[in-house]
Amino acid sequence: MHPAATDALALHARIRNELLHCFAALAKTRHGTESDAAPRLTPASSTRDLEAFDLYQRARYLLRQRNQAVLGKAIGHLESAVHADPSFSMAWAELAAAYVRRRQLVFDVVERDPGPAQRAAQRAIELDANCGTAYAILAGIAYAAEFDWPKADGLFARALEASPRDLDVRRTFAKFLMFSARFDESLREYDVLQALDPIDPETRCDKGALYFYSRHYDRAETLLTQAIEMTSQDVYAWLLLADTYAQSGRPRESLEAANRMLEIAPTYPNSHVYAARALQMLGREAEAAVTMKHARERFGASITDYEEAMLYIARGDAQSTLACLERCALRKDNGAHCMVVDPTFASLYCDARWRPMLARAGLPDFSFRLTGAASEQ
Numbered sequence: 001m002h003p004a005a006t007d008a009l010a011l012h013a014r015i016r017n018e019l020l021h022c023f024a025a026l027a028k029t030r031h032g033t034e035s036d037a038a039p040r041l042t043p044a045s046s047t048r049d050l051e052a053f054d055l056y057q058r059a060r061y062l063l064r065q066r067n068q069a070v071l072g073k074a075i076g077h078l079e080s081a082v083h084a085d086p087s088f089s090m091a092w093a094e095l096a097a098a099y100v101r102r103r104q105l106v107f108d109v110v111e112r113d114p115g116p117a118q119r120a121a122q123r124a125i126e127l128d129a130n131c132g133t134a135y136a137i138l139a140g141i142a143y144a145a146e147f148d149w150p151k152a153d154g155l156f157a158r159a160l161e162a163s164p165r166d167l168d169v170r171r172t173f174a175k176f177l178m179f180s181a182r183f184d185e186s187l188r189e190y191d192v193l194q195a196l197d198p199i200d201p202e203t204r205c206d207k208g209a210l211y212f213y214s215r216h217y218d219r220a221e222t223l224l225t226q227a228i229e230m231t232s233q234d235v236y237a238w239l240l241l242a243d244t245y246a247q248s249g250r251p252r253e254s255l256e257a258a259n260r261m262l263e264i265a266p267t268y269p270n271s272h273v274y275a276a277r278a279l280q281m282l283g284r285e286a287e288a289a290v291t292m293k294h295a296r297e298r299f300g301a302s303i304t305d306y307e308e309a310m311l312y313i314a315r316g317d318a319q320s321t322l323a324c325l326e327r328c329a330l331r332k333d334n335g336a337h338c339m340v341v342d343p344t345f346a347s348l349y350c351d352a353r354w355r356p357m358l359a360r361a362g363l364p365d366f367s368f369r370l371t372g373a374a375s376e377q
Helices: 003-028 050-063 067-086 090-103 116-125 132-144 149-162 165-179 184-195 201-213 217-232 235-247 251-264 268-281 285-302 303-314 320-328 336-340 344-346 354-359 368-373
Strands: none
Touching: 050 067, 050 090, 067 090, 090 116, 090 132, 116 132, 132 149, 132 165, 149 165, 165 184, 165 201, 165 320, 184 201, 201 217, 201 235, 217 235, 235 251, 235 268, 235 344, 251 268, 268 285, 268 303, 303 320, 303 336, 303 344, 320 336, 320 344
16 A cells, blocks of 8 residues: 555544544433533543444443343453553443343353452543442442442442442442332332433333332333333343243243243253243143253253252242252352342241341341332232
């Protein structure tokens, strides 16, 4: 190529990068939520590197699909972005969020380690002390992986102080309120989020989860069905819908949802577990046993004691259920924090062994709040 042409292209790229730097801060602003105040972003939050910014945006799009099939690609984009620009705080925070998502959707034991997410979030904070997203991620890890609800409360206070209008921060805070059985407060947060972005399928799905955990199954079904209409590949929405049908006494519909999960995500262990549970509830014990036999052979330790507990409670075996839940909690397995609000195990609240089991595992007991929620159904 002629040197002059090369120089012109280089100059053009430099101009584009400079323009990008001027406008990159706007990427953090969503749906006009910062319209009455300047975005609280330092220069370190954004990037002058066009390639890094492009990778960051592509990763964010993939993450919004909430499907483990594209999760690895999104993480790869973000890891490349922070390699291209190690001072790109927003990309570090998004990478931390992606690592958290991996803990939720990918059931490989090695990938459940919260360390990578914590380190990425800490790096984001080192680069930008007002990175509310990173504080919120650390808060989520505090209660979900460490069972430290007070620590999470303090970190969320810091996140909301730094980024009070950031929708991702408020969404993460709403989940914390949900897993604290503070359902009315959580619902207020989700109502605001939905008002700011009425067509966001993730908010509908998360609000559906809130209704599931608060035992309002009809409302959960409505929101989850709407979310699936908007994003048919959202495995988490299908999982929650299968759960909703199971807990509302509709095992046939739960099996249909589980079968849909199997079509979308055949390598997701819970697709098989949920199908087996529905078969068990339908009285098709032999089919359930075969399904789980094949799943255990295929996925091994990726099927945790939490999933085993779901199967035991479906068979009415309280003792084995409690034993599985305690092992799961003592190891701080991914998702173990859910048991404190999961209606799957509501029948155990009156069991004298429930509260001591939670205490030994270091989990809070919210059954006094949940009993009231169940009575409203």
